[in-house]
C-alpha cells in the first residue's frame with residue numbers, strides 16, 4: 609500500500625495475489641430519478657448515459673460484453689482475474705428476478721467479484737439477499753457502490769439528487785449485516801459545498817463499519833445537463849484545482865485508516881464535457897494531491913480521532 613493512503617490496485621493485488629481488472633458491464637436499466645418515479649431530469653450533473661463512457665452497449669448480453677472486454681484486456685495485460693462492474697445508471701433498479709439473472713450471467717470463469725453501482729434508496733433486503741445468494745453459490749466477492757456525492761443534504765436537494773443523507777445512512781446500516789464491501793462515490797467540489805462539508809462527508813462515511821472504499825471525483829460539467837446550463841448562465845462557480853487538492857488532502861486525513869481509495873480524481877472524455885479536471889489529465893491532479901500530502905507530511909487517518917467517544921477518551925487512559 610502507498611505510504612500516505614491505501615490505493616485500490618494495491619488492495620486488489622494483496623487480496624487476490626495478482627492484478628485484477630474491472631470490466632464495465634451495461635444492462636438496460638434506468639434510474640428512478642429519470643423514469644418519473646422521483647423525477648425526469650435526473651441529477652443536475654448527470655449526462656444521458658448515466659456514468660461510464662467506456663462501456664459496451666446494453667444491447668449486448670452481459671456474457672458477450674464480458675467476453676469482448678476480456679478478449680481486449682487479457683492479451684494486453686496478461687490479465688487472469690476480473691471484476692464485472694455494473695456501472696451505468698442504477699443497477700438495482702429493476703425487478704429482483706431480472707437483477708438475479710444479470711448477476712448469474714456475470715459469474716463466469718475468471719470473474720472474482722461483482723461490483724454493483726446504485727443509489728442508496730435502491731437497495732433493500734430482497735436485493736441484498738440476492739447478492740448474498742450469488743456470492744454463496746458462485747464464490748464471487750460483492751461490492752456495492754453507493755452514489756452519495758456529499759453529506760450536505762442541502763446540496764443534495766439543490767442538485768436534484770432525489771435522496772438525502774438519510775437514505776445513505778439507511779443503506780449503510782442495512783448492508784452491515786452482509787459479507788459485502790461497499791464503495792461510496794463523492795464529488796468533492798459541488799458548488800455550495802465548503803471545506804466543512806468535505807470533512808463532514810469523510811467523517812460520516814468513516815463512521816460506518818460497513819464503509820470500505822471511496823471514490824473521489826471532481827465536478828464535471830457534462831454537456832447538455834442542468835449543471836451545464838447553470839454554468840453557462842454564471843449561476844454556479846467552480847472551485848480551483850488547488851482548492852480541490854486542499855479538499856482531497858483533508859478528506860484523506862479524516863478517512864478511517866483501513867479504508868481504500870479507489871480513486872482521488874475521476875476521468876471523462878473531452879467531447880462529452882464542457883469542463884473536466886481543469887483541462888488537465890487526471891494523473892496530474894492525482895500527482896498534485898500526492899505532492900501536497902508529502903509537503904504537509906500528512907496521511908490517511910491522520911485526523912481520524914473523532915470516532916468512539918473522543919471526549920471521554922481521557923478517562924480511559
Ligand code: SF4
Nearest residue numbers: 639650651654658697
Ligand atoms: S442517480 Fe445516477 S443515473 Fe440517476 S440521474 Fe443521478 S447520477 Fe444519473
